[in-house]
Amino acid sequence: MAFEKIQMKTPLVEMDGDEMTRIIWQMIKDILLTPYIDLNTEYYDLGLENRDKTGDQVTVDSALATKKYGVAVKCATITPNAARMTEYNLHEMWKSPNGTIRAILDGTVFRAPILVKGITPYIPTWKKPITIARHAYGDVYKNTEALVEKGSKAEILITKPDGTQEKHLIHDYTDSAGVVQGMHNLDGSIESFARACFNFALDTKQDLWFATKDTISKKYDHRFKDIFQEVFDKDYTRKFAEAGIEYFYTLIDDAVARVVRSEGGYIWACKNYDGDVMSDMVATAFGSLAMMTSVLVAPDGTCEYEAAHGTVQRHYYKHLKGEPTSTNSVATLFAWTGALRKRGELDGNSRLADFADKLEKAALDTIEDGVMTGDLAAMSTLPNIQKVGTEEFLKAIQVRLEKAL
Numbered sequence: 469m470a471f472e473k474i475q476m477k478t479p480l481v482e483m484d485g486d487e488m489t490r491i492i493w494q495m496i497k498d499i500l501l502t503p504y505i506d507l508n509t510e511y512y513d514l515g516l517e518n519r520d521k522t523g524d525q526v527t528v529d530s531a532l533a534t535k536k537y538g539v540a541v542k543c544a545t546i547t548p549n550a551a552r553m554t555e556y557n558l559h560e561m562w563k564s565p566n567g568t569i570r571a572i573l574d575g576t577v578f579r580a581p582i583l584v585k586g587i588t589p590y591i592p593t594w595k596k597p598i599t600i601a602r603h604a605y606g607d608v609y610k611n612t613e614a615l616v617e618k619g620s621k622a623e624i625l626i627t628k629p630d631g632t633q634e635k636h637l638i639h640d641y642t643d644s645a646g647v648v649q650g651m652h653n654l655d656g657s658i659e660s661f662a663r664a665c666f667n668f669a670l671d672t673k674q675d676l677w678f679a680t681k682d683t684i685s686k687k688y689d690h691r692f693k694d695i696f697q698e699v700f701d702k703d704y705t706r707k708f709a710e711a712g713i714e715y716f717y718t719l720i721d722d723a724v725a726r727v728v729r730s731e732g733g734y735i736w737a738c739k740n741y742d743g744d745v746m747s748d749m750v751a752t753a754f755g756s757l758a759m760m761t762s763v764l765v766a767p768d769g770t771c772e773y774e775a776a777h778g779t780v781q782r783h784y785y786k787h788l789k790g791e792p793t794s795t796n797s798v799a800t801l802f803a804w805t806g807a808l809r810k811r812g813e814l815d816g817n818s819r820l821a822d823f824a825d826k827l828e829k830a831a832l833d834t835i836e837d838g839v840m841t842g843d844l845a846a847m848s849t850l851p852n853i854q855k856v857g858t859e860e861f862l863k864a865i866q867v868r869l870e871k872a873l
C-alpha cells in the first residue's frame with residue numbers, strides 16, 4: 469500500500485545555509501522528508517550570497533517569521549571574516565546570523581549530544597545526554613577593562629536617576645600597577661534566561677541544575693541565584709512537581725564535581741563564561757561535534773533548531789572538486805526532526821510527531837548497525853563498521869525508515 473503523505477497545518481520556518489551543510493540540507497529533504505511529508509515551509513535563503521544581496525534583510529525576516537509561527541529549522545551558515553569578503557565579493561562583513569536571530573528572539577541556546585551505541589563518552593558514567601544552557605548576555609563578554617598604573621585608585625561609580633552618586637572602591641594600586649575590569653548584567657535578561665531554562669526542562673522532562681559562585685560574589689552572582697529562585701517559586705513549582713522533575717541550585721565548583729560523577733539526563737544552566745567553557749568540555753567528552761544539536765528557545769517558547777557544528781568547509785571544497793565526501797548529517801537531520809516534532813505537538817499533528825520519532829530511530833539504528841560516516845567510523849567501538857559516503861548514509865537511513873513506516 470502506498471504511504472499516505474503527512475500533511476502540515478502550519479508552516480515551519482526553513483532557513484537554508486551554506487557550503488557542505490547546504491548540500492546535506494537538500495539531500496535530507498529529497499531522501500528523507502519530501503517523499504513522506506507534504507512539507508509546508510516558509511523558506512528563507514540565509515546562504516551568504518542571498519544575505520549579501522538582501523543587505524542581510526533575509527536574516528531579520530526569517531527571525532520575524534519564527535516569532536510569528538513559533539518553530540524554525542536552520543542550516544549552518546558562514547559568519548563572514550576577511551577571507552570570506554574576498555571569496556564571496558561581499559558588500560559588507562555581515563554579522564553572525566545566529567547573533568542576529570538570537571537578539572530578535574531574545575533566546576537561550578541549549579546544546580545536547582546525540583548518544584549512540586559504539587561512540588562512548590570519555591566519562592564512563594555518562595549514560596544520558598547532558599544539555600548545556602548558556603546565558604548569552606553580558607558579564608565578561610560586554611566588559612570594560614583597563615591597565616592601571618601604580619599609584620592609581622579604581623572605583624565603581626554609579627550615577628542614579630536623581631543625579632546622586634554611589635562609589636565603591638575596587639582597589640588602591642599604591643604598591644603595584646595592575647588591571648581592572650567592569651562588567652554588568654540585567655535583571656530582565658537573567659529572568660528571560662531563567663524562564664527559557666524552566667520551560668525547556670518542562671518540555672524535555674529533565675531536571676534543571678543551575679550554579680553560580682554566590683558565596684564569593686554576594687551581590688552579582690547572588691542576583692542570578694535569587695532571580696532563578698523567585699521565578700521558580702512564582703511560576704514553576706507546581707508545574708515541575710506535576711512533571712516529576714526538580715530544580716536544583718548549587719555552587720559552580722560543586723556542580724562541576726557532580727556533573728563528572730553523574731549519569732547525565734539533565735539540563736545544566738550556566739552563566740555566560742561558565743557556559744562557554746563547559747559546553748566545549750561537555751561536547752568533547754561526549755565524542756563528536758557532528759553529533760551535537762542546538763536549539764534556541766525564546767522566553768515565550770518559540771524554538772529554532774540547528775546543528776551545533778558549522779558549514780564543514782573542508783568537505784565542501786572536496787565536494788566541489790567532485791571528490792567523494794563522508795560528512796555526518798545526523799545533527800542537521802535531528803534539527804529537522806526536532807522542529808517537525810515541535811510543529812506536530814503545537815498543531816496536535818501526531819502523525820508528524822511520530823514521523824520525527826521514527827526518523828530519529830532509523831538514523832540511530834543505521835549507526836548501531838555499523839553503517840556510518842568517516843568521523844564516527846574513526847571513533848566507533850562497534851565490531852563491523854561500514855564507512856559510507858554522505859548520500860549513501862542518508863539512503864541507508866531511508867531503508868530503515870521505510871520499514872518503520
Ligand code: NAP
Pocket residue numbers: 543544545546547548566757758774775776777778779780781782783794795796797843
Ligand atoms: P565546522 O564547520 O564545524 O567544521 C570543523 C571541522 O569539524 C570539520 O572540518 C570536520 O573535521 C569536523 N566536522 C564538523 N561537522 C562535521 C560533520 N557534520 N561531519 C563530519 N565532520 C564534521 O567549523 P569550521 O570549519 O571552523 O567553520 C566553517 C564555517 O562554519 C565558518 O564559516 C563558520 O563561520 C561557520 N560556523 C557556523 C555555525 C552555525 O551556523 N551555527 C557554527 C560554527 C561555525 P575534518 O575536516 O577533520 O573532517
Ligand code: MG
Pocket residue numbers: 744745748
Ligand atoms: Mg567555547
